[in-house]
Amino acid sequence: MRLKSIFTNSFGILFSRVTGLGRDVLMASALGASVWSDMFFVAFKLPNLFRRIFAEGAFTQAFMPSFVASRHKGVFATAIFLRFLLFLMAISLLITFFPEPITKLLALGWDSELIGNTAPMTAINFWYLDLIFIVTFLATLLQYKNHFATTAMSTALLNISMIAALYIYMKxxxxxxxxxxxxxxxxxxxxxxxxxxxxxxxxxxxxxxxGGWKYRKTKDVEEEKKHFQSLFLPGILGNSTPQISAFIDTILATFLMTGSVSYLFYANRVFQLPLAIIAIATATVLFPTVSKALKNKQEEAAYKNLNQAFWLLAFLLGAAMVGGILLAEPIVWLLFERGKFTQVQTLETVNVLQMYMVGLLPFGLAKLFSLFLYASHRHLKAAKIAVYSLVTSVTASLILMHPLGASGLALAGSIGGWVLFIFTVKEVGTDRFLDIIKSKKSLYFMVMMLIFSLIVYFVNSWLVTLIR
Structure with missing residues (x-):
């Protein structure tokens, strides 16, 4: 297992997420959980959805196996790049001229005045999708060369740009x-x-x-493009369940009380921190290695990486899940409760964060196991599993949103995460999973989680008394 690359990638993602939290702290202070914060989050939701889909591996997991297998890599890569970029630019132009219909789809519960005020921001934000596709495409080429640091660190540039805007226009x-x-x-x-x-x-x-552009008319890559196309849509769907679920939750939250969209956003930002620096960083680094190993019929080497990465993720994500649930109030208080972000808004965000954290471990481990589906070109099977998870999540959201509000939407997403994990493990091989957990490490894991939970419980009790 490439521990050095994993830690390098994790550090880069951590730096980006820390700057992201700094951005959100300033945003909470400037806008609170208000109608204007809801409007910006809705306008930013669609490009941010695709940013997460692209940046967290959905495009890469469809493109990488095809690129590795391609006989004319430059021609194939150039063809895919131009096709996607031209399509996205056409969509961006369409939304620039007609932003209200797409804004209405993003906020079905809002009236025409709110839609009209939000639509111009939707048009502006959507162009970020074109830029992030270029970034993701170039990042995939860098991953092929086992270089991860640039991509991991670069998200901080987005956050720094937004922080600068907040400092300048805060008042x-x-x-x-x-x-x-x-x-x-x-x-x-x-x-x-x-x-x-x-x-x-x-x-x-x-x-x-x-070279791909120069020889584009002399090399035949039609079969390779068709193969990529057969993997792409299933790959996007299969790898994007948490993002699509959160996207739907934002739409449903527009039917709830003012601030619900913002509660989901702020809580999800905290939830995404351990998911990104632990699970996504590990999966990103392992994917090229696993893809090459399976292509070369080296299955044992690939599954050895799975075993090692499983326990790394289990201990780290398990601790983060327990800490996130028990320390939710001190975390939200420390990060957001200042300026226009009130104590009542803190408590609402705490409830949402706790429900999100229930799904941290299954989402992270599902990310790991799904590598083997994508590396072996089983994208369609991954997509079917994602549909099961998504249907479960949306159904649970509709049931829980009225009695529990925004917290119910977050809990529904976590339920979908458990469904995703169970079905992904079943497809990769239940016997493989049982071989992994039939180990003394399982006992160590349970004992350490119990001890850690008790320690965090008493620390939380002291902190809550201190801050309130």
Whole structure:
């Protein structure tokens, strides 16, 4: 297992997520959980959804196996890049001229006045999707060369751009702040593209793209493109259950009390921190290795990586899950309760965060096991599993949203995470999973989680008394 690469990637993601939390702290202080914060989050929701889908491996897990197997890598990569970019630019232009219909789809519970006020920000934010696709494509080429640091660190540029906008416009009216954030999103995306271009040039990967363009009419890659297309949509669906579920929850939250969209956003930001620096960082690093091992018929080497990574994730995610549930109030208080973010809003966000944390361990482990489905080109099976999870999550959301509010939506997402994990393990091989857990490490895990839970419980009791 590539521990050095995992820790490098984790550190980069941690730096990006810490700057992201700093951004959210300032945003909570400037906008609180208000109608303007809800409006910005809705406008940013669609490009942010695709940012997470692309950045967290969905595109890579469809593209990488095809790229590894390609006989004409430059021509294949260039063809895929141009096809996606032209399509996304056409969609972005359409939304620029007609932003209200898509905004209405994102906020079905809002009236026409709110939709009209949010639509211009939707048009601005959507262009970030074009930029993040370029970033993701270049990042995949860098991953092929086992370089992860640039991509892991670069998200911080988006956060830094938004932090700068907040510092400059903090004292302005909420509308000005929301628009400043929207333009800062585009500046941050452009900066991400620039640093990836520098890294691609450093590793001489630009030669692949230049050669691909030069020989695009002389090399036949039609079969390779068709194979990629057969993997792409199932890969996107199979790898994006948490993001799609959260996206649907945002739509459902517009039917709840004002601030619900913001509670979900702030809580999900905290939830995503351990998921990203532990599970996503590990999966990102292992995927090229597992893909190459399975392509070369080295199954035992691939599953050895699975065993080692499973216990690394189990201990770290288990501790994070327990800590997140028990320490939710001190965490939210420390991060967000200042300025226009009140104590009542803190308690609402705490309830949502606790429900999200119930799903941290299954979502993280499902991410690990799904690597073997994508590396062995079983994207369609992964997509079917994702549909089971998504249907469960949406059904639970509809049942729980009225009695529990935003907390019910978060709990429904966690229930979907457990369904995703169970079915993914079953498809990869229940016998493989049983072989992993038939170990003394299982006993160590349970004992350590029990001891850790007791310690955190008493620490939380002391902290809550201190802050309240």
């Amino acid at each position: 302005e009216d909420p509308k000005t702040v929301a628009y400043a954030l929207s333009f800062a999103v585009l500046i941050g995306g452009a900066l991400q593209v620039v640093v990836h271009l520098i890294a691609v040039n450093k590793f001489s990967l630009h030669k692949i793209l230049v």
